[in-house]
Amino acid sequence: MSQGLQSKGAESETGDSSATFRVRQVTSVSEVCLMLEWATAEGWHPGVYDAESSYRQDPAGFYLAEVDGVPIGGASLVKYEEHFAFLGYLITKPAFRGKGYARRIIEAILEAPGMSNRNIGLDGMTHLQDTYSRIIGVQFAWKNSRFRGVGTDSFKGVKQNDNPAALVSAKEVDFEHLCVFDTSVFGTPRPTFLKSWISQPGMVTLAAVTTTASSEDDERSKQTRISGYGCIRLCVESYNDVNFSRKIGPIFAESAAVGSQLFEALVSSVPLGIPFYIDIPQPNENAMEIARETGLELVFETARMFTKGSGGVKCSMIYGLTTLELG
Structure with a gap:
């Protein structure tokens, strides 16, 4: 059952001040898809299957x-666990902007x-930081940059340092170990989201792993350690484009060498001439x-903000x- 959170007077698209306004919970993933359609119209390039992964985390x-x-x-x-939540997908249709609905x-x-x-x-x-602080109580933490690139036959420019780790599908590593590594970077456990995220159709997932052993002769002592992982998924370029672009996220890595290795491997999967994005x-x-070495184009900046650090x-x-949209 949907929950009505607020119901007050409003102004309709035609200017009728007697209209009724309310905010309610969505009732299905199809309504989340509607929000992603609006995001597409704004040029946010949402992932084709992001609605399902997002909805699974917190319906x-x-x-x-x-x-x-x-x-x-x-x-x-x-919501993530008991103490954290992330605000996203905030949007109003163009005809209703400037009326205080956001x-x-x-x-x-x-x-x-x-x-x-x-x-x-x-x-x-970034230009709305003061507004977010006033309404929500969040404080600035850092800026993010969105970059755009285009798939080429041979993506060059990334320093590899002789490939510091082996790359395997993230679906092949122990999922609990992947969750532990993800939590160490993201700061909050999100196993439900992560399982759905890496399982999206068309998603390329890579884990950087190293294998160690206490002695050369003891095969049983070998242990595989995750030193990074990354994903690249299908995203919507525009309503009029029949080809899906790509969006990288996340790339988490314990070193610049592993981060570079994952980045190059992921972008090498992008078809020739197809755009890709990374934040x-x-x-x-x-x-x-x-991003600078590989000639990526800066698209825009955002501000990461928190209420409690x-x-x-x-x-x-x-x-x-x-x-x-989800952190």
Whole structure:
């Protein structure tokens, strides 16, 4: 059952001030898909299958705003464990902008059960930082840069340092070990999301692993250690483009050498002439250097903000964010 969080007077698209406004939880993944359609129209290039992965993490964390029962905007406030949530997909349709609906959506979902004591994070447009701080109480943590590249026959420019690790499908490594590594970087466990994320159709997932042994003769003592992992998925370039572009995320790595190795391997999977995108936290200078060396084009910047600090996120190990919408 959907939960109505707020119901007040509103203004319709035609200017009718007697219209009714409310914010409610979505009732199915198809309604999340509607939000992604709006994101596509804004040029955000959402992943083709992101709706399902996002919804699995927290089905109660997605909201639609309606005027007289017609969806005019929405947002997500997705919960991770007991202490963290991430705000994303905040959007209102163009005809309803400038009327305060975005603020009313935020205020409504912040009143949802279980939100009062959580640390809330978001990635927002840099020019709206003061607005986010005033409404939500978040404080600036760092900037992210979105970069765009195009697939080539031979992607060059990344320093490899003789391939420091072996690359295997992330689906082949122990999932619990992958979750431990992911948590060490993301700062919060997210096994439900991660399992769905790496299983998306068309997703290329790679784990960087090293194998160690106590002695050359003792095969049983060999242990495989994860030193990084990365993903690249199908995303929507535009309504009018019949080809899917690609989006990298995440790339988590314990060193610049592993981060570079994963980056090159992932972009080498991009078909010739197809665009790809990656979001990089600016404090990770090694990751920013990869973008510069490979000639990626800066598209825009966002501000990562939190209500209670970064919560253990390790920017130094993030060579590509998972997604701006879920952290």
